[in-house]
Amino acid sequence: MAKPGGRGRPPTSVDIARAAGTSQATVSRALNGGRVAAATRDRILAISRELGYTPNAAARSMVTSRTGLVGVVVSDLTNPFYPEFLEEIAAAVAARGQHMLLQNAGSVELLLQQRVDGIVFTAAVEGSAEVADLAARRFPVVLANRVVDAGCDSVEGDHPAGAAAVVDHLAELGHRRIAVLAGLPGASTSARRLDGIGRRLAERGLPPPDVRETGFDYDRAVDAATDLLTAAAPPTAIVGLNDQVAFAVLNAAAALGVAVPGELSVAGFDDVRQAAWPTLGLTTVRQPLAAMAARSVALLNERIDEPGLPPRHEVLPADLIVRRTTGPVRT
Structure with missing residues (x-):
């Protein structure tokens, strides 16, 4: 595919829309993590990469009131569960054309200063004032893996x-x-x-x-x-x-x-x-880490799009994997 910029002009969302056969509004939603069919999003992202499209984050933020940034909070990176879960969350975020900002516990103030569009908490504990405060302010929050009684969206294993x-x-x-x-x-x-x-x-x-x-x-x-x-x-x-x-x-x-x-x-x-x-x-x-990550990011984006949605709670199947560390009682 020939790059349409011409005369050194960088490609724009209009060029991507023309190449993809969609509207500019659809391209904008796909690049900014909005609601778009998965096949359409994949095609638009592939074309944007092929054309060498680089979004202007500052301009996009002024137009959409969004930064395309998703905050993710963890608590213990020495536990191998969290790096693996973060890989899946990062992949789910990137698939929507967004970017992940990571914070290892502590206050989320730095994430808020970076104007993240929403936050995924992976290690919340009951009584978390920060989660409750964000939920009360209708700031987009999703609890992944651990859940608390704070009136916000959550995804966990069974x-x-x-x-x-x-x-x-x-x-x-x-x-x-x-x-x-x-x-x-x-x-x-x-x-x-x-x-x-x-x-x-x-x-x-x-x-x-x-x-x-x-x-x-x-x-x-x-x-x-x-x-x-x-x-x-x-x-x-x-x-x-x-x-x-x-x-x-x-x-x-x-x-x-x-x-x-x-x-x-x-x-x-x-x-x-x-x-x-x-x-x-x-x-x-x-x-089910991949499924938990995908659903958490999906719920967060739906919450960003529609802040007035009622809280959703999803439970995903968990399976027993039998290996060599269990056996019959010795008699």
Whole structure:
């Protein structure tokens, strides 16, 4: 395709519209993250790249009152779950012609100063005044992975179903003494997974789990697992409420010479990439990261377009992935 600028003139949205066979308004929506059919957006973005189109951010902001910037807030980049989730969010944002600005916890004031069009929170905890304040001001906010009671849009995995699947798997392997290393107080991921495990055990007529708090902290999880495994009647299975905690259990067991899965079964949640490594082979509940990211970004853009929409809450399927760290109770 010949570049239409001519005489050194840079291509414009009018040139893209002419090449794509669409209106300039459609091109504008596609380039600014507005509502456009996926196939149309992909064609427009491909043509814009081929023509060498570079949007003028300042001019676009003045015309549309938008910057094309999406803020994303995380809390713990040492947890491998978050870098993987951020990859998926960045891809979903870029697919809409937008750009992601990342903030690692703390105040969102810097994001607001950059005039982001909306914010995705990936690690909100109950009682977050910042989330509640933004939602009350009708600033576009979406909660991804963790949810709080703040009247805003949210997307999460099906934690109760995942928890029930873990309990069913362990119970079918003959486990009765099950411990749980819980996460951060106020985190919906920890609360819903723990509640789901407790409910399923009760439904099966099994004893409640031995719960130890770790705050999703690796070192605390190692200490908790060590304490459990050196008790007079140690558990035959330990469930970490995320994979990082489950990895801590595996390392504590190795240090004590406890065989996995011969003497101890271990399971986690999230299914980060390391979980599938042959040396780990962690049984875990897979979070649908790509789907969560895509839906979170879609809901955010719908909220940007229509601030008066009622709050939406979406729950996506979570699947148990059985690997080598779980096995039958030794008799």
